[in-house]
Amino acid sequence: MDESKKRHSRLQSFIDNPSKSLWYLAIPIIAGMGIQTLYSIVDMLFIGRLGGDAIAAVAFNFPIFFFVMGLSFGLGSGVTASIARYIGSNDKVNADNAAEHAVVIAFLISLLLTSLGLIYGKEILFKMGCTLEVLPDAWEYLKISCYGLSFGVFSGFFRSILAGEGDMKFPMYLFGLGTVLNIILDPIFIFLLDFGVSGAAWATTISQIVVFIIFAFMLFVKEHAYVQFKLRDFSPSYKIIMDIIKVGVPASISMIVMALGQLIYNRMLATFSTDAVAAYQVGGRIDMVVFLPIFGIASALTTMVGMFFGANEIEKIRYITKYGISRAVIITSIGSILLYIFSPLIISGFTNDLQIKKIAIDYLRVIAFLFPFIAIGLTIGRILQGIGLGMPSLIITTIRVIGVAGPLAYYFIFIQNKPLEWMWYAMFISGIIATLISVIWLLYAFRKFLVAKPL
Template sequence: MNFKNNQDTILNGNIYKAILLISFPIIFNNLIQTLYNLVDGFWISKIGSLEFAATTFVWPVNFLFISIGMGISIAGTAILSQLLGADEKDDANKYASQLIMLCIATGTILMLFGVVFSRIIVKIMGVEGKMLYYGTLYLRLTFLDLPFMFYFFIFNAIMNSQGNSVVPTVLSGISAVINAILDPILIFNFNMGVSGAAIATIIAKVLLALACGIYLLKGKSIIQPNFKKFKFNKQIIEKSLKIAIPSAIGQSGSAIGFIFLNTFIVSYGTSTMAAYGMVNRITALISQPALGISTAIISIVGQNFGARNYKRATDSFKKSILLTSAIGIIGCVFLIWQRVRIINFFMQSKDSIDVINQGITYLVYISFSMPLMGIFSSFQGLFQGSGQTKYAMAMEISRLWFVRLPMILFFKYFTSFGSEAIWFSMSFSNLIICIYGYIIYKKRNWMNNLIR
């Protein structure tokens, strides 16, 4: 496939074609990444509700660390796509080299920190006994794949910035198959339980990182990193961090918020925690098309910003809104229609009927906000692609800290609605934050180009 033609389509071709051309492989890639969690959750749920609830409980902590790598990756996509749009390939090569080394170094430092302090972190979150044991075990093992995951993030950014979303998808697909094969073998055949699921993912991620490195070394990418006599470039790192830090703060602020959210949810009982975790995994799978389109928008907006074609960048965003809204409505109808079958399929352990019942209720509530989640993702793609990640950060943090958490706290302490208050707050917060995103969009401050 000629990915130079993809770049021509991004800058000059039909906008819908450009969005779909880039987003389809990204959607598939995102589905594959989500399958990592779903496959782990599927097999862990067969062990028991307690083990499943424990892995769900510590997920935001892992995401907190991952969010830093995601922030650098988003900055990488924005910067590299704008440089390619401006036909500054040499600068793109330099930035790619710096970003790769920055990701690997950051991932390694965070891995070491996480492994050492896993138990302390989980204990601070307020759990004891078996929940503490399983949560610590799973969290500590998941930290081991951070350097490899961070490397894949930046590889993905390099590929997406040039319109090549196929290669990361193929490599992720192979990695996901390896993970799916290893999960039941390590969990049950080798009797490793929860740790088997984490180790399967580590092996798959290591092999994925190695495959990405081999692809870049073969010189098939438009962007060619060069590590001969490598030294960190202060100017490039500072400019990258200026864009990466707001994005990382937005992601990590959301992750910290989910840590607090989990402490409130677990107070309603293990059944509520397990239902919450399973439905989030399901909706994450259904929302991948919208997330894929928003990721494509980062590249399309970025390249058109680099070419100073701001009208086309705006038109791309508007069309992404139409696409994500339509997909969200279809997803909403499907989830509500098949809610009982979906929950019963993914929650394999039947040791608590309350988990099933609460999962069905939550799925109904969150389904109604599926179109809003797509709109939210489109706003994120616009602000990130333009380099104005501070607005994406504001939306990410505000949704959780200023809308969702206060609502949950109010319902918990001043009403008797029970766990349904959580489900309502999760859904309603998406509406509020989309209104906020529209206000930012109309002010047009996001059109100030930070990168060039």
């Protein structure tokens, strides 16, 4: 009873003070992702000391991991939005049932992806354009990572469940712990034990196992969450499955499309050199730092818009949408300026290779101008997920990656014989187009769906 009151008062506090509540939800996400991004940067710093081929070995794995992340995080978005709407409408039974469905989905995804990775991983890397010099390290890195994949997928779904009820702090602490452990283990496995590139994979796998064990203990033994898990009594619900799928599947596919875009770009970059692939990987890690606040704001918007939609608080949705998007644009604009100015200094911390440095700096100084537009598109996508619309994000992402960026880059590089930096221009143009479509879709969706329901 006390727990139920606490959760209800959290919903009411969101309604009473939406702008403050946005930061209440966003800051733990930003902090947690900040620690994870710190690990990503530190990991690349360690791997960078092994040489350009080592960086490339990890870079060729990135589309695969992005695919895994896309599938699990995308469906997790459906779980978050579903639970948030059920809690907003005070439907505790279906909120619990949605959480149980999430656990079952996590199990099925884990089983499928681990099997595919271990059986076909090496062949996939080769077909993605991984060179023979880099392939042994790339395959070893992927194979070891597959051992921890299931634990990472489950932990991601646990985080999505808690996000749906507005609990961002506990996942932040737990993923922060895992990231710190990963940072500690990295130099031990890479250098002290002389495992090289595979050492980074072992450090990640061990950290994922530790995080999963703590998550499972707190949720199933200590019953930390507001939602309750009664898996022995679990029975599939078509309504809940569709509720998760209509947001989660498009979100998953959109991230898979982005992974496909990474694959296409890696193959194009590989025609220049492995240095180009490595530079793109380093630049991508730095991009993540700028977008930390935006991911936090966007994730918070999914929860808040979902709860407000379930509670029929239409004007609150309009208010928090304007507030969230405007803050995202301000933050990324500042980040863009700083990154443009200091990119040479930042890149120097990752590699001593002059060619990789030059390519990475050129990439960042083009893409930096796109960041505010990406912030608009990203937050709009998560807002639409909150009201139960997953398809817009998928369609817009497909247009951006498959319809514009890939073909335009191919045209510039292989038909017009333009230099490497024209690949970055193709990304920039596609990002602007996607943002314009996102804004139009948001305005249309609000006119159609944000109509107050009779009480």
